[in-house]
Amino acid sequence: MAGAEWKSLEECLEKHLPLPDLQEVKRVLYGKELRKLDLPREAFEAASREDFELQGYAFEAAEEQLRRPRIVHVGLVQNRIPLPANAPVAEQVSALHRRIKAIVEVAAMCGVNIICFQEAWTMPFAFCTREKLPWTEFAESAEDGPTTRFCQKLAKNHDMVVVSPILERDSEHGDVLWNTAVVISNSGAVLGKTRKNHIPRVGDFNETQFGRIAVNICYGRHHPLNWLMYSINGAEIIFNPSATIGALSESLWPIEARNAAIANHCFTCAINRVGTEHFPNEFTSGDGKKAHQDFGYFYGSSYVAAPDSSRTPGLSRSRDGLLVAKLDLNLCQQVNDVWNFKMTGRYEMYARELAEAVKSNYSPTIVKE
Amino acid sequence: MAGAEWKSLEECLEKHLPLPDLQEVKRVLYGKELRKLDLPREAFEAASREDFELQGYAFEAAEEQLRRPRIVHVGLVQNRIPLPANAPVAEQVSALHRRIKAIVEVAAMCGVNIICFQEAWTMPFAFCTREKLPWTEFAESAEDGPTTRFCQKLAKNHDMVVVSPILERDSEHGDVLWNTAVVISNSGAVLGKTRKNHIPRVGDFNETQFGRIAVNICYGRHHPLNWLMYSINGAEIIFNPSATIGALSESLWPIEARNAAIANHCFTCAINRVGTEHFPNEFTSGDGKKAHQDFGYFYGSSYVAAPDSSRTPGLSRSRDGLLVAKLDLNLCQQVNDVWNFKMTGRYEMYARELAEAVKSNYSPTIVKE
Numbered sequence: 001m002a003g004a005e006w007k008s009l010e011e012c013l014e015k016h017l018p019l020p021d022l023q024e025v026k027r028v029l030y031g032k033e034l035r036k037l038d039l040p041r042e043a044f045e046a047a048s049r050e051d052f053e054l055q056g057y058a059f060e061a062a063e064e065q066l067r068r069p070r071i072v073h074v075g076l077v078q079n080r081i082p083l084p085a086n087a088p089v090a091e092q093v094s095a096l097h098r099r100i101k102a103i104v105e106v107a108a109m110c111g112v113n114i115i116c117f118q119e120a121w122t123m124p125f126a127f128c129t130r131e132k133l134p135w136t137e138f139a140e141s142a143e144d145g146p147t148t149r150f151c152q153k154l155a156k157n158h159d160m161v162v163v164s165p166i167l168e169r170d171s172e173h174g175d176v177l178w179n180t181a182v183v184i185s186n187s188g189a190v191l192g193k194t195r196k197n198h199i200p201r202v203g204d205f206n207e208t209q210f211g212r213i214a215v216n217i218c219y220g221r222h223h224p225l226n227w228l229m230y231s232i233n234g235a236e237i238i239f240n241p242s243a244t245i246g247a248l249s250e251s252l253w254p255i256e257a258r259n260a261a262i263a264n265h266c267f268t269c270a271i272n273r274v275g276t277e278h279f280p281n282e283f284t285s286g287d288g289k290k291a292h293q294d295f296g297y298f299y300g301s302s303y304v305a306a307p308d309s310s311r312t313p314g315l316s317r318s319r320d321g322l323l324v325a326k327l328d329l330n331l332c333q334q335v336n337d338v339w340n341f342k343m344t345g346r347y348e349m350y351a352r353e354l355a356e357a358v359k360s361n362y363s364p365t366i367v368k369e
Numbered sequence: 370m371a372g373a374e375w376k377s378l379e380e381c382l383e384k385h386l387p388l389p390d391l392q393e394v395k396r397v398l399y400g401k402e403l404r405k406l407d408l409p410r411e412a413f414e415a416a417s418r419e420d421f422e423l424q425g426y427a428f429e430a431a432e433e434q435l436r437r438p439r440i441v442h443v444g445l446v447q448n449r450i451p452l453p454a455n456a457p458v459a460e461q462v463s464a465l466h467r468r469i470k471a472i473v474e475v476a477a478m479c480g481v482n483i484i485c486f487q488e489a490w491t492m493p494f495a496f497c498t499r500e501k502l503p504w505t506e507f508a509e510s511a512e513d514g515p516t517t518r519f520c521q522k523l524a525k526n527h528d529m530v531v532v533s534p535i536l537e538r539d540s541e542h543g544d545v546l547w548n549t550a551v552v553i554s555n556s557g558a559v560l561g562k563t564r565k566n567h568i569p570r571v572g573d574f575n576e577t578q579f580g581r582i583a584v585n586i587c588y589g590r591h592h593p594l595n596w597l598m599y600s601i602n603g604a605e606i607i608f609n610p611s612a613t614i615g616a617l618s619e620s621l622w623p624i625e626a627r628n629a630a631i632a633n634h635c636f637t638c639a640i641n642r643v644g645t646e647h648f649p650n651e652f653t654s655g656d657g658k659k660a661h662q663d664f665g666y667f668y669g670s671s672y673v674a675a676p677d678s679s680r681t682p683g684l685s686r687s688r689d690g691l692l693v694a695k696l697d698l699n700l701c702q703q704v705n706d707v708w709n710f711k712m713t714g715r716y717e718m719y720a721r722e723l724a725e726a727v728k729s730n731y732s733p734t735i736v737k738e
Contacts, residue, residue, distance in 0.1 A: 006390075006393045009393075009394060009397050009398070012386070012390045012393065012394060013394070016385050016386050016387070016390065017381070017385050017386075018385070021375075021381045021385065024375045024378075024381065025378060025381060025382070027619065027620065028378050028619055028620060028622075028623065029378070029398070029620070029623065030620065031620035032620075185738045187738060189738055191736060191737075191738055192736040197715075206735070206736050206737075207735045207736065207737040208738075212735060219713070222631070222632060222708065222710055223632070223710065223713070223714055224593030224594070224596075224597065224628070224632050225593070225594070225597070225714065225715075225716075225719045227593075228593065228594070229719065229722055229723075229726075232722075232723075232726045232733070233726075233733040233734050233735065234733040234735055249678075250396065250397055251396065251397060251398070251399065251400035251401075251678040251679070252631055252678045253397075254397065254398065255624055255627055255628050255631060255678070256628060256631065256632075258624055259593070259624050259625060259628035262591070262621055262624060262625065263591060263592070263593050263625075309618075309620040309621045309624070310620070339591065341591050341592065344588075344592070345592055345594065346566075346594075347594075347723050347726065347727045348723075348724075348727045350594045350598065350723060351720050351721075351723035351724040351727060352720075352724075353598055353601075354598075354601075354716050354717075354719060354720035354723065355717075355720040355721075355724070357598075357601045357602075357716065357720075358716045358717045358720060364601070364602040364603040365602050366575070366576045366581060366602065366603055367560060367561040367575050367576065368560075368575075368576040369554045369556060369558055369560055369577075
């Protein structure tokens, strides 16, 4: 059952476990219990009308004398593709823009300051097909393509920072395609972009009015050093827009972004798509199985993880959803001062050892009898 | 309830969830389901007689044409201190030797090739008291102290590699104390030692007849780079003998060692103590709370995690236990060839960036409007 039949881990546990046990299970699996946010009724009504899930949680920090709470509300969006993958490109993009606009309006009612959409959100996740057309037609300029202009309007209208992961066409540099996230300030200005390449690049660390954010796209979440570099460069919230399927990664999903939040004393936001996307042409997957027309089931389950090892429940495995989390960024420093991983990490030695290890004549240190 | 009242996550889930849901919960939380090992009846009988838990699981890999399965059986031991912390030092050590000898004999019946005990296993975990005597009297020479000699006998008798984490007194270098793990070959020879300092040192990577092992002591598990360096130096199994309590870390416990197994394509073995250890003198913990006489509740829950994101259930939160896991080390390379984190990690760039980041004049890369 890696498909849609099973709604969510949390729903299952809440349905079957007696309260005292449920509390223990949640303590061990999810850390400190989070307060549910009191989101406006109109937001729930709109979410219900538009048929998507809405959840909200607060991560709180201890009161301090010299710093006020540094509250920021983040929004994570997961969604199915509203039109089939063989609909005309322009219609698919428009339908996605409409869908996201409706969800962002609810996020605005909930006071969201920074919102992040799923990886390559303007298209089906068609990389599995290894076909070029029509998928490359979904690529746009990160600086002034229609989706970036659309997001700039959203950002300005709602005073909201928008993280928009798209397929980028860089026509100024040989028409190269990139898997890119564009960061748009709440003023509407394009603040920067980051490309999926597992290392920090220009634009990865963006300081907004609401805090310092970074975007670690999809596969980058498997690399602890990638998260570390964002954190060393000051990121307090790292978004991880992803597209990943049940059979491949569902048991990695609750581990990696959460470990990154713990190891780096920061918040991480893991976002996945929902549903099965059917492609017009069959393709194979190098796994010895017969040709098929879908990549697999995208299991949603988007969540926010905190530096103190607490996390929100995941959004559903099967429905579009908006997860709103109220973060007090003071928690990052507070946890830093308790666990001190940055102080105790022997980074200078690691830098030296890593530099040695990548040399072609490096031989591992192994003690034998 | 961070204490002994709640037996284990697994017991709770198995008691309350209907089978199809239980399977889904386990798939999401634990990955691929593991086969239970068919351990000898005499082993279960001995474990029952000696009043400790015995569990066994197999991690299997796909069959290959050119390599045979590289099977190794590891044993993880968690235990309470058998005598109160105010008993005479020599009696406490003897009682622990006796206890461990009984457990190792059961491990031998189960065909264990490599066994690892908990952190500072020959003593109460007395660092919380900040007192010197009598705790420093538990320190021994790593090379030829009574505990190392005891373990050498065990190793030889049972043809078993022994990982023995002790408090070390290095009398050849200024009588310095170290939190050290000694690795003893199945021949009985001391193969090396590793000291808790969050970075690899001489003796960390030990090649035994059964595979290449490393020991990452306790707090080192919070540092992803520490695990990485062991792995880059060839470790296929990394033991993490620990002593950690419920209120502090129980929600980090299922995450960190498991993330390390995933990120580094290796096996990790997380081992924790069990029970509450009461000290003769009260002490404070810098948390604003009144003086007390114990560090907190050690919640056991030892487990083995595999590179494919599967893991064993944890041993109990409240009982002494031996966890036997049959590993096929071929799984490491097989998962490596699927996920390719070593191939895709930009280590050269990280080495360069880290070397920059530790400079005193480094300033983070932050993009502002």
